[in-house]
Each structure stands twice: as C-alpha cells, then as structure tokens.
Amino acid sequence: MARGHPAGPTGPAIRRAFDLLDLFTTARPRLTLSQLARHGGVPLSTAHRLVAELVRWGALERDPDGSYHIGLRLWELGALAPRGQGLREIALPFLEDLSQISRENVQLAVREGAELVFVERIAGTGAVPVFTRVGGRFALTATGVGLVLLAHAPTEIQDDVLGGRIERYTERTVTDPARLRRMLADVRTNGFSISDRQVTTDSLSVGAPIHDHLGQVVAAVSLVVRHGTASPHTLAPLVRTSARAISHALARRR
Amino acid sequence: MARGHPAGPTGPAIRRAFDLLDLFTTARPRLTLSQLARHGGVPLSTAHRLVAELVRWGALERDPDGSYHIGLRLWELGALAPRGQGLREIALPFLEDLSQISRENVQLAVREGAELVFVERIAGTGAVPVFTRVGGRFALTATGVGLVLLAHAPTEIQDDVLGGRIERYTERTVTDPARLRRMLADVRTNGFSISDRQVTTDSLSVGAPIHDHLGQVVAAVSLVVRHGTASPHTLAPLVRTSARAISHALARRR
DNA sequence: GCTGAGCTTCCATATCACGGAAGTCTCGTT
DNA sequence: AACGAGACTTCCGTGATATGGAAGCTCAGC
Structure with missing residues (x-):
C-alpha cells in the first residue's frame, strides 16, 4: 500500500526510551525533539512517540519554548537510590x-x-x-x-x-x-x-x-x-x- | 498448542516499566521480583523481563539478597532535573x-x-x-x-x-x-x-x-x-x- | 505568499513484547 | 534424605503493539 512501511527492526522499546533520557547531560540539560531524534539515532516520528510517553509519566517535562528537560518525577525516584x-x-x-x-x-x-x-x-x-x-x-x-x-x-x-x-x-x-x-x-x-x-x-x-x-x-x-x-x-x-x-x-x- | 498463549492486551511497554519503578517509595525502597509483580499487577514472567531490562540499563540494581532497589544511574539522571x-x-x-x-x-x-x-x-x-x-x-x-x-x-x-x-x-x-x-x-x-x-x-x-x-x-x-x-x-x-x-x-x- | 525547519498525525506492516507453563534453586520441614 | 513450598528463571507460539515513511501542520523569516 501507499501508506505504512515495514517496521524496521530495532531494540526493546524500554532501552530506546532510556537511551533517549541518556542524551541529557550536565552540559546539555535541555534538548528539542529533533535533537533527541538526531543524537539518539531514532526516526523523528519514533522519537516523538517515545518522548510523548515519557512526558505522560513525568520522566520528561516540556518548556514553554518547546524543549524538553528531565522531569521532577525522575528526581523524586532518584532520591530513593x-x-x-x-x-x-x-x-x-x-x-x-x-x-x-x-x-x-x-x-x-x-x-x-x-x-x-x-x-x-x-x-x-x-x-x-x-x-x-x-x-x-x-x-x-x-x-x-x-x-x-x-x-x-x-x-x-x-x-x-x-x-x-x-x-x-x-x-x-x-x-x-x-x-x-x-x-x-x-x-x-x-x-x-x-x-x-x-x-x-x-x-x-x-x-x-x-x-x-x-x-x-x-x-x-x-x-x-x-x-x-x-x-x-x-x-x-x-x-x-x-x-x-x-x-x-x-x-x-x- | 501446549506452549504459548494469546498475548494479553496491556499497554505501552514504557508505561509498564515506569509503573514498576513507581512502586518504590520511601517506605519500601527495596522490593523483590514477586512483590513487584504482585503490586504492579503484572504476571511474574513479564515483570522478570521488564526488570531485567531496567537492570541492564542501570535504572534498578540488585542486592546480594536478591531484592531490587533504584539504581545510581537514575539518581544521576534525576540530578539533571x-x-x-x-x-x-x-x-x-x-x-x-x-x-x-x-x-x-x-x-x-x-x-x-x-x-x-x-x-x-x-x-x-x-x-x-x-x-x-x-x-x-x-x-x-x-x-x-x-x-x-x-x-x-x-x-x-x-x-x-x-x-x-x-x-x-x-x-x-x-x-x-x-x-x-x-x-x-x-x-x-x-x-x-x-x-x-x-x-x-x-x-x-x-x-x-x-x-x-x-x-x-x-x-x-x-x-x-x-x-x-x-x-x-x-x-x-x-x-x-x-x-x-x-x-x-x-x-x-x- | 513562498520556503524551510521543526513538530504532529496517520496507518499498513511485522517485530517484539506477551504470559502460561515447565524447569531450577533454595529453603525449611518431616 | 526425601519432600514441598515459594521465589526465581527460561522457553516459545501467538498476535498485540511499536514501528517509521509520508503527508499535514505551524510558525518565522524573507
């Protein structure tokens, strides 16, 4: 068909999500969607879906300017380590x-x-x-x-x-x-x-x-x-x- | 067949993983696999797979006694919030x-x-x-x-x-x-x-x-x-x- | 009004997650 | 030593869910 293409074989969804989180560093605590997709080696639409899921849970938060940063929920969780x-x-x-x-x-x-x-x-x-x-x-x-x-x-x-x-x-x-x-x-x-x-x-x-x-x-x-x-x-x-x-x-x- | 059964409809894998992480609280910072499965409402084998993935990345760590706790990687990430x-x-x-x-x-x-x-x-x-x-x-x-x-x-x-x-x-x-x-x-x-x-x-x-x-x-x-x-x-x-x-x-x- | 960059939505496909069941390990009990 | 209960690990047939190319959208700059 015109729409829809063979889904590319990749890796476990969980790993991909955490790999995106891993892109945040002290030097770059704020990233845009396209930066995440580019540096994470993930197609934009996939990154969009993963990020949306992370935001829904609170692992990421979105700035008024559209960029993403690590969310407070993750800080709360980390405090339990x-x-x-x-x-x-x-x-x-x-x-x-x-x-x-x-x-x-x-x-x-x-x-x-x-x-x-x-x-x-x-x-x-x-x-x-x-x-x-x-x-x-x-x-x-x-x-x-x-x-x-x-x-x-x-x-x-x-x-x-x-x-x-x-x-x-x-x-x-x-x-x-x-x-x-x-x-x-x-x-x-x-x-x-x-x-x-x-x-x-x-x-x-x-x-x-x-x-x-x-x-x-x-x-x-x-x-x-x-x-x-x-x-x-x-x-x-x-x-x-x-x-x-x-x-x-x-x-x-x- | 004897083995293999219809995969149950559930939810996004990412959400399930984070929901497991959410079970850790100040009061219960250490949980065993079966506690995670029970309280998370997830079949044991599924919990096992999810937890293994989280451990691989470092979101969870395992005690010598077998119980799990929030990993240092998550604390590091949280520090970026x-x-x-x-x-x-x-x-x-x-x-x-x-x-x-x-x-x-x-x-x-x-x-x-x-x-x-x-x-x-x-x-x-x-x-x-x-x-x-x-x-x-x-x-x-x-x-x-x-x-x-x-x-x-x-x-x-x-x-x-x-x-x-x-x-x-x-x-x-x-x-x-x-x-x-x-x-x-x-x-x-x-x-x-x-x-x-x-x-x-x-x-x-x-x-x-x-x-x-x-x-x-x-x-x-x-x-x-x-x-x-x-x-x-x-x-x-x-x-x-x-x-x-x-x-x-x-x-x-x- | 056009161009381009970044973002969002759509959906046919098949990969990867799913979970029941069987196997293993470790106790404590008889 | 044999048994049994509970917790954990592995296996694998099935299909639900994640996938990503393409098209549509939004907004700023020209």
Whole structure:
C-alpha cells in the first residue's frame, strides 16, 4: 500500500526510551525533539512517540519554548537510590563535621562501573576550589576517592581500568599500570589513599573506604587540600575515623 | 498448542516499566521480583523481563539478597532535573543565609500536579523539629509553601484541590474552600503566606513565591518556627527578600 | 505568499513484547 | 534424605503493539 512501511527492526522499546533520557547531560540539560531524534539515532516520528510517553509519566517535562528537560518525577525516584541520596543523607552530618574540623573540602563518591560518581561535596571555608559536581563522573585512577574505590573493586574492573587508557591530568599523574597496582596494594594495607597533585598541580587528596554491614567497600570519603598546607599522613587518621563512623552509621541504618 | 498463549492486551511497554519503578517509595525502597509483580499487577514472567531490562540499563540494581532497589544511574539522571537538583543548587546559599539569620527551619518546594514536593530543607540550630523529607510530597492546602504554590497555580488545579477532599491536620487547619480561596487571594496581594498551626499544633510557617525569568511562580520558600517565637509579620519581609534574591539568581542562571 | 525547519498525525506492516507453563534453586520441614 | 513450598528463571507460539515513511501542520523569516 501507499501508506505504512515495514517496521524496521530495532531494540526493546524500554532501552530506546532510556537511551533517549541518556542524551541529557550536565552540559546539555535541555534538548528539542529533533535533537533527541538526531543524537539518539531514532526516526523523528519514533522519537516523538517515545518522548510523548515519557512526558505522560513525568520522566520528561516540556518548556514553554518547546524543549524538553528531565522531569521532577525522575528526581523524586532518584532520591530513593540507596547509593545516591540514601548514602548522602546518612553521611552528611559526618562530612559536615569533617569539613568543620579541617576547614577543607570533603568529597564522597561511589563506584559505578569503571568510573566514580560524586555523591556529595562540601566546600571548606576558603579551601582550594574544586571543580567536581554532585552527580558528576570521574576516572578511578587519579583522585583520593578513586584510588580507594579502585583498590577494592573486583579484579575484573581493575584489569579493565589498568589495561585501558589512563588519563593524565598533571605531570605527576601516575599512568604506569605496574606502579598503580603497587599503589592500590598500599591503599589496601594502609586503609587510606594519597593522591598528591595527580589531578591538579596544587591540590592533594587523602581518601578512605566506607564499608557496608557485610564489610564490602561501598563508597569513599576524601579531604582535598592545597599542596603544602598539611601532610597527607596527618590527614589520614582524620579521614579514616570519619569513614569508619559513616560505615557504622550505614550498618545501623539497614 | 501446549506452549504459548494469546498475548494479553496491556499497554505501552514504557508505561509498564515506569509503573514498576513507581512502586518504590520511601517506605519500601527495596522490593523483590514477586512483590513487584504482585503490586504492579503484572504476571511474574513479564515483570522478570521488564526488570531485567531496567537492570541492564542501570535504572534498578540488585542486592546480594536478591531484592531490587533504584539504581545510581537514575539518581544521576534525576540530578539533571531543573526543578529538582538544579533549583536546589541555585537556591542553597540563600537558604543557608536565611537559616543562619533566623536560626529557624527553612523549606524549599515546588508544585507537582495537585501536590507539592520538598526540594530542600535546612534545620535551624535548635528549631522545631520538622518531619518533612527532601523528595517527599505533601498537600498544597496547609503549609506556608503549599499556600503560595496553590495561590499561583492554574485555576484548573485550584478548583481541583478546593473541590476535592481537604486533609485536616490540626483543629486549626482551614478546610473550608471559600475561606481557603480568600486566603489564597490574600497571598497573591500580600506576596507571602501564613500557615498558623495548620500542620502541627506548635509550628507556624511563612512562605513566599520564587519567580522565573518570565515572572511565573516556579517554587516557594518558607520559614518554619515554633508558635509564639516570632510574629509572622516580622518574618514575612525576611522570607520575601530571600525569595526575591533566589528569583534573581534563577533568572541570571538561565 | 513562498520556503524551510521543526513538530504532529496517520496507518499498513511485522517485530517484539506477551504470559502460561515447565524447569531450577533454595529453603525449611518431616 | 526425601519432600514441598515459594521465589526465581527460561522457553516459545501467538498476535498485540511499536514501528517509521509520508503527508499535514505551524510558525518565522524573507
């Protein structure tokens, strides 16, 4: 017939819908229908139908100008994620204490695949400015939190990360896999990590692991200070104590 | 044949998937497959397939004990919601100032349909304990923020709310539609709202509207204080000033 | 009034979702 | 050890539901 054409074989509808949602990023939090269709590799009419369905539920919302953005319903749902908001709520008072005591930046992160996701960040009064964003991702290889999370990640992930390309941020960034492996072993024996000017040339961070009720490492805290301000070895006990306190709070809450 | 039966007519796969996600609440953040199937009114094998798809993408994660919970990916996505995390980030410094100055509780909320959603809550040092939870919902009729949001909601929503059942929390809760309409008119002319012991018998809240760059009311702030501590009319200018500052910050950020 | 970009609707087709049933796994009980 | 109940996983014949090309629509710019 004139109308109607063989439906193209594609993928599960659910996956396609989430792939469209995935196009929203910090850098581009608002997208038009045609941008979604183009970047998502989906025919316009299909994108239109999927998006309409997402709007109906509240996963997306529409601006007066016609562009779409992530809806409040999705934010509400996300707030139920134990590794996101849940962790954040339990840890917050401890992180605030840590920030008060040290007057430095505090970071809380979890591992997601071969990267880390920042769950909370508290800026110390007059501390080094830090670029991280809550909800943002970063490599596991360079930061204090990253080294802790990588050190306690499954071997599979470690091999994956160490075998792949390791991003360099400063001239002191460790990119040699063998040396990184030794650093990770140190992190496991010492119970804390040190990242000395590996991300920026003037900052240093000390991280420690947070465990769940089964003893698994589920998150990491770190202090980020200006290089030369304090010795990492002075900071380590402070961070470890805070991490241990959070671990206990976590175990109790379950 | 023995195997295979007529596929039951149901609904869009996307809707069904999100309806399953909707079963997760603050009270029940972890659910097993059979709970999802039962409460979602979905055959077990169908639930299994849908959930598997959600896990593959990262919307759900699985515990060691087999139960499911909202995944980190969803939290990351939610963090991109302009009316959720986006608003929160812009408003936070102002809310902290307000909390510091007044030493009382500060609340930030937006309207979602015929309810409100709390986007941020800051507990003042030694202030009345407040039960609200970030990400939680509440009626539009009783609180300071709720009255502001309702006063500036579309007529359709107002009629819907005032025509429906109005929840009573204390003996002072206003449940008479006509009287509520007069209160809403006052809110619009005064530029602030007062909820005097309408939610709990010992607390009082004063709310003010936050506007976007087009002048639309998109959110509301309030101070929640113990009854008798301070006059609402003393608090009003403070809250309004804060709301106006947030409105400006919001307009600039766009 | 024409052009073009972005959006919306339509509908014949067949892909993909559907779910009953059978199989597996893990307990706790006899 | 054998049994049984409950929860989960896999299988696969069927057709309901998602698909996308094309046509229609809206609006701004020329």
